[in-house]
Amino acid sequence: MPGNPPFQAPEGQKSALLEAKELSWGPKGKPDLLSNVSFRAEPGRVLGIVGSNGAGKSTLLRLLYRFHQPRTGQVLINDQDIWGMSPRSAAQKIAAVLQEQPTDFALTVWEIVALGRTPHRRGFAQAGSEDKAIIENALATLNLQDFAKRSFGTLSGGERQRVMVARALAQEPHILILDEPTNHLDIRHQLEVLSLLRRLNMTIITSLHDLNLVGEHTDDVLVLANGQCLAFGPSDQVLTEPLVDQAFGITSRIQRLMPSDQRHFTFHLAR
Numbered sequence: 001m002p003g004n005p006p007f008q009a010p011e012g013q014k015s016a017l018l019e020a021k022e023l024s025w026g027p028k029g030k031p032d033l034l035s036n037v038s039f040r041a042e043p044g045r046v047l048g049i050v051g052s053n054g055a056g057k058s059t060l061l062r063l064l065y066r067f068h069q070p071r072t073g074q075v076l077i078n079d080q081d082i083w084g085m086s087p088r089s090a091a092q093k094i095a096a097v098l099q100e101q102p103t104d105f106a107l108t109v110w111e112i113v114a115l116g117r118t119p120h121r122r123g124f125a126q127a128g129s130e131d132k133a134i135i136e137n138a139l140a141t142l143n144l145q146d147f148a149k150r151s152f153g154t155l156s157g158g159e160r161q162r163v164m165v166a167r168a169l170a171q172e173p174h175i176l177i178l179d180e181p182t183n184h185l186d187i188r189h190q191l192e193v194l195s196l197l198r199r200l201n202m203t204i205i206t207s208l209h210d211l212n213l214v215g216e217h218t219d220d221v222l223v224l225a226n227g228q229c230l231a232f233g234p235s236d237q238v239l240t241e242p243l244v245d246q247a248f249g250i251t252s253r254i255q256r257l258m259p260s261d262q263r264h265f266t267f268h269l270a271r
């Protein structure tokens with residue numbers, strides 16, 4: 001929706017340290033799909049997870065938002081193992097925006113975003129005035145006020161994706177996990193969502209395919225290949241031509257854009 005103001009970060013969020021320690025996971029009775037992955041997602045920083053199709057990005061994220069229990073290793077939030085917390089307590093700390101979207105097509109956008117408040121409510125209590133303010137704030141942050149009464153099923157893919165980000169913000173997590181959040185988004189909304197993530201005072205962990213967006217919109221990056229950590233560290237140091245070539249089986253080149261001096265990747269099939 002060109003002409004609208006850019007997304008504005010809501011105030012008053014908290015962030016936390018997430019540590020993954022020697023994580024391994026595989027389906028029951030099958031070998032590990034993810035082996036020995038360790039990293040730290042520092043409070044308030046944006047961590048990008050990259051790797052080729054099937055490298056294990058979504059699998060790793062599922063371990064971080066407490067969907068898969070690790071076979072070995074731990075996920076700690078501020079030193080507390082997420083499997084030592086109740087599901088409700090974990091949901092107060094971690095929110096996830098996934099590629100699969102809900103199928104509650106008849107619910108309105110407001111009702112979907114209100115679901116983000118569930119971990120903070122007791123029993124079947126209705127949304128109180130504080131919840132309502134938080135929901136309105138999340139809708140406003142993603143410029144979704146005009147969609148509030150629309151049923152979710154009538155929205156475009158990109159509009160739905162923004163609703164899912166708003167629902168995650170309404171959850172007021174300390175850690176926000178996103179699986180390919182720019183899927184379905186046009187260029188303007190891709191840039192708006194990524195620059196919003198940058199401004200949120202939360203710990204952000206997001207998988208992304210576009211390495212130029214990763215370079216520009218993340219602080220740190222974890223590169224996965226065949227379910228293992230190939231590299232982890234500050235994005236501008238980790239994303240080198242040899243590393244990218246190894247991770248994706250291609251030939252890459254980094255150029256410096258003028259006048260910004262920003263790094264920009266171009267890619268070719270390896271010979």
Ligand SMILES: Nc1ncnc2c1ncn2[C@@H]1O[C@H](COP(=O)(O)OP(=O)(O)OP(=O)(O)O)[C@@H](O)[C@H]1O
Nearest residue numbers: 027030033051052053054055056057058059060207
């Ligand atoms: N529950 C499961 N049972 C069997 N295999 C699985 C399961 N979950 C994931 N896999 C396999 O593990 C590998 C990693 O999958 P994952 O979805 O984590 O990759 P990804 O890096 O997110 O890929 P993409 O970029 O294509 O989304 C794939 O080969 C996938 O088929």
